[in-house]
Amino acid sequence: MIASPLPLAPVHFHDSCPPKAGAEPPIVGARAELQLLTTLKCNLKCTYCSLGVGEVLGSQTEIQYDIEQLAAFVDAHLAGKDVYITFYGGEPTLNQPLMLEAMRRFPSFRFQLQTNGTLLDDMPAWALARLSNVLVSIDGGEAITDGYRGRGIYRQVMRNLAKVRPLLGGTLTARVTWGNPDTSFEELDQLLAEDSPFDYLYWQFVADEMYGQASLDQRKAVLRQLIARFFAATDRLYPLIPLMGIVRNKLFPDRAQELYAGRTQCRVSTHLLNVMPSGEIYPCPDMMYLPQMKMGDVKGNWLRASPLQATPAMPCPGCEAYSWCRGNCMKNLYLGYEKNDARYRQNVVEPICELLCFIGQEIDRHGPQAWFERASLAARKQLRDCEVYEYVEIMP
Ligand code: SF4
Numbered sequence: 001m002i003a004s005p006l007p008l009a010p011v012h013f014h015d016s017c018p019p020k021a022g023a024e025p026p027i028v029g030a031r032a033e034l035q036l037l038t039t040l041k042c043n044l045k046c047t048y049c050s051l052g053v054g055e056v057l058g059s060q061t062e063i064q065y066d067i068e069q070l071a072a073f074v075d076a077h078l079a080g081k082d083v084y085i086t087f088y089g090g091e092p093t094l095n096q097p098l099m100l101e102a103m104r105r106f107p108s109f110r111f112q113l114q115t116n117g118t119l120l121d122d123m124p125a126w127a128l129a130r131l132s133n134v135l136v137s138i139d140g141g142e143a144i145t146d147g148y149r150g151r152g153i154y155r156q157v158m159r160n161l162a163k164v165r166p167l168l169g170g171t172l173t174a175r176v177t178w179g180n181p182d183t184s185f186e187e188l189d190q191l192l193a194e195d196s197p198f199d200y201l202y203w204q205f206v207a208d209e210m211y212g213q214a215s216l217d218q219r220k221a222v223l224r225q226l227i228a229r230f231f232a233a234t235d236r237l238y239p240l241i242p243l244m245g246i247v248r249n250k251l252f253p254d255r256a257q258e259l260y261a262g263r264t265q266c267r268v269s270t271h272l273l274n275v276m277p278s279g280e281i282y283p284c285p286d287m288m289y290l291p292q293m294k295m296g297d298v299k300g301n302w303l304r305a306s307p308l309q310a311t312p313a314m315p316c317p318g319c320e321a322y323s324w325c326r327g328n329c330m331k332n333l334y335l336g337y338e339k340n341d342a343r344y345r346q347n348v349v350e351p352i353c354e355l356l357c358f359i360g361q362e363i364d365r366h367g368p369q370a371w372f373e374r375a376s377l378a379a380r381k382q383l384r385d386c387e388v389y390e391y392v393e394i395m396p
Pocket residue numbers: 315316317319320321322325326327328329333352353354356357
């Protein structure tokens with residue numbers, strides 16, 4: 001079933017203004033993800049950082065709520081939900097005390113860390129053991145990573161990962177922002193090699209004007225190789241999250257209904273709460289500069305349904321990819337169609353949608369149903385139920 005698009009409500013709420021009775025519940029479904037931005041400071045300067053938009057990066061460095069205010073918010077709005085916390089930033093490990101305090105205060109929650117990996121070796125062993133997933137940002141191989149992040153960063157991160165890998169309780173996922181069209185199949189594949197510390201690779205297409213025709217062709221050539229590699233094995237899954245997720249959605253569309261009420265799989269329309277250091281809550285971490293996106297406040301202890309929803313202006317229901325894409329990314333769709341930013345739509349949103357449709361067609365060429373029928377039970381289970389889907393956007 002396709003969820004009916006809901007209108008974006010350009011309503012301004014105040015701290016003293018709770019949602020009206022009869023409004024949609026603030027959290028849709030059984031799960032809730034608290035993405036705590038422990039600081040908006042970062043110790044690196046990645047050239048493409050999305051928090052640079054609206055000058056969010058670096059704007060708040062101190063937490064303005066305390067852990068008991070967060071606990072009161074959880075009691076009031078998230079009771080009975082399967083709650084998990086993602087530590088996010090800036091660079092979240094720059095505020096380790098908040099991370100450790102939250103892990104002690106909410107011992108039954110799941111925890112994920114999104115980090116640049118440079119300070120991971122300073123985390124205590126007990127905390128590393130409690131993390132269900134660690135997402136480490138990396139841009140591909142050494143040359144491209146150091147080009148975006150600074151000289152020596154790739155090796156520093158790899159050294160840290162070798163140190164902490166045996167201490168991690170959960171999975172380790174490489175998070176690649178695929179900005180550079182020169183990123184090769186080999187350097188992405190290398191992140192999943194036998195000697196790599198990573199269990200999974202997740203990539204996202206950069207949300208920037210980097211999609212000229214030559215760049216699109218280069219990316220399609222790499223995608224073709226990745227997809228062929230994915231379908232080459234049936235005994236073991238090639239752990240590339242976006243391909244796993246898309247194949248899962250094609251074979252088991254019920255999962256997208258169950259986990260996100262059929263809405264976008266980055267959870268911004270259903271159950272993702274980005275808590276800024278000030279305690280203000282927004283659905284998408286890249287849109288915290290827009291006042292109309294505010295959906296709650298920890299200090300004021302209020303929460304309303306996410307304002308970031310599909311609208312009739314968006315083209316998704318008529319798109320060939322909709323049944324498995326489900327309208328990722330809502331930020332891009334909002335800027336391109338709701339805000340009607342023609343330049344962003346033509347140079348960023350439409351090329352990414354073209355790449356998504358290409359991925360779907362290329363997957364179909366490999367016969368996913370027949371592949372699944374030959375796959376080992378372990379590979380089938382991992383494809384269907386992988387927990388990492390809950391922590392990332394699934395769609396690239
Ligand atoms: S590919 Fe683009 S237009 Fe199609 S469903 Fe996905 S986000 Fe919507």
